[in-house]
Amino acid sequence: MRLLHVIGIGAGDPDQVTVAAVKAMNEVDVFVLIDKGSAKQELVDVRTRILDEHVRRPHRVVEFVDPPRDRTPRDYDAAVDTWHEARARALGDLLAAEPDDAVGGMLVWGDPSLYDSTLRVVDRVRARLDDPFEVRVTPGVTSPSALAAAHGTVLNRVGEPVLTTTGRRLREDGVPDGVDAVVVMLDSDCGFLALPDWHVHWGANLGTPDAVVLAGRVSDVGEEIMRARADLRRRAGWVMDTYLVRRPIGR
Structure with missing residues (x-):
């Protein structure tokens, strides 16, 4: 070849x-x-x-x-x-x-x-x-780009850095000091649940007919996201999810 x-x-x-x-x-x-x-x-x-x-x-x-x-x-x-x-x-x-x-x-x-x-x-x-x-x-359209488009949002606030990481690293390392926005990929354990006061924009199987998107305060929508994720795995046989979590302003 x-x-x-x-x-x-x-x-x-x-x-x-x-x-x-x-x-x-x-x-x-x-x-x-x-x-x-x-x-x-x-x-x-x-x-x-x-x-x-x-x-x-x-x-x-x-x-x-x-x-x-x-x-x-x-x-x-x-x-x-x-x-x-x-x-x-x-x-x-x-x-x-x-x-x-x-x-x-x-x-x-x-x-x-x-x-x-x-x-x-x-x-x-x-x-x-x-x-x-x-x-x-x-190059291709990334999952974070597709996630932001699906929610009609911007990944960062004005002048704000965005950390891109995996669910495993989020669970092991937490959120570093000075980081207020995190894009997380490949998280089967829903690590956002450890951030109940943060806001989450979540999406799974984006770009397919089975796509699911949910957003809200983690303490309000976290359980719903877990149920939606489990249901999607049963229906589609696989899940690729990506989410953005933001620290509340003033925290």
Whole structure:
């Protein structure tokens, strides 16, 4: 393979795919998708719908099975490193089977730069090659951008910094001094519940027909968000949620 496009496709809505992403997709001969199991089949289905709507040239779709991952590790960084290495081996084997002049493509949820492992895994594959393929990255609409749009709000107050972090880090580290706005991604434990006086803008499966958005004071809407999250997992089989929490003014 001579070229691999890594393409951000936004939060799932085919209408949020950028013109640049559509142009990149129409250069691709073979798209690589990751099979995450039947419970998350919709993640593949969304990508398939995007290809059906936007790609006008002949292409193939190939998949590899996502390697198992330790979800409750003692050493988080080591567990992620092991998972990335297994992904790199699987991806490398698949790409090695493609013709030398092929152009590949990987569709990345949101944007490849924000809490996504694709580029790290691709770098591992390239590091093993004497003559590595070229990589071109196309940015996409991020989940925080989709969240703000869904709520019709701005992530920051005037001149205010915004911390972007994960649910795990929020639980372990709390909110640093001087930070009044936090965007949190990948939080299955609803860490916002530890901030009952803060205001939360929450959204899940943004950009899909199953999208759910809720907002309010955490103490008022926290339980409702937990119920909505559990119901969405039952209906859709997966949940990707993002939320913004803001400290009350004057606190």
